[in-house]
Amino acid sequence: MDEEQANKGLAVDFSQIFLNGFSNFPVNDIEKINEFVKHLSVHGFENLPGRNKPSDNVPTDDHEFIEKVKYAQDNNLHHYHIGIPHFDQSGEHGDWTSEYILHYMHLDSSIKIVDMGSHPPFSLPAEEYLK
């Protein structure tokens, strides 16, 4: 790994509540999470196949729009389409979508994975999941 490539890499942390609940995940799902971790550690966010975006893009007709936007922004919440159960590849590589998304907090040089959930409807992880 050259220096430029190393600088792209991100460390990945997991919240305790996420780890406590992972036993319920199928092995195939864990494998996809592991691939995500590996990719981030080497390439950072570059060339990820799935859609990756901030979670403050709340529908404007949501009756808790302001609260949800601030909650997402205050906690630097983002989500990644992890490809579970599969990717919808009708879009471009890098914008593939899936039913399940990984919620994470984006910190300076790391991320903290806090929850995984299906959508729609889109919901933000509860506060206790961020600990």
Place this chain on the structure above:
Amino acid sequence: MAVVSNAATLKFSSHNKDESTGMPFNFDLDRMKNAVESPSHRAPTNLSTEEFIEWMKSKQTKD
């Protein structure tokens, strides 16, 4: 600004409001401090799926 000076004593609630604007907010220094200081576990890289599962198991708690 009232929001900043009172932030450390406020608890998260969608009912919190900025007194000057009436806008709801959820900024809470205690909550953010807890989030930063809360335990998290750094994933080792380049593990096989089986090794990754074992690592996750090793970090589980009974809570």
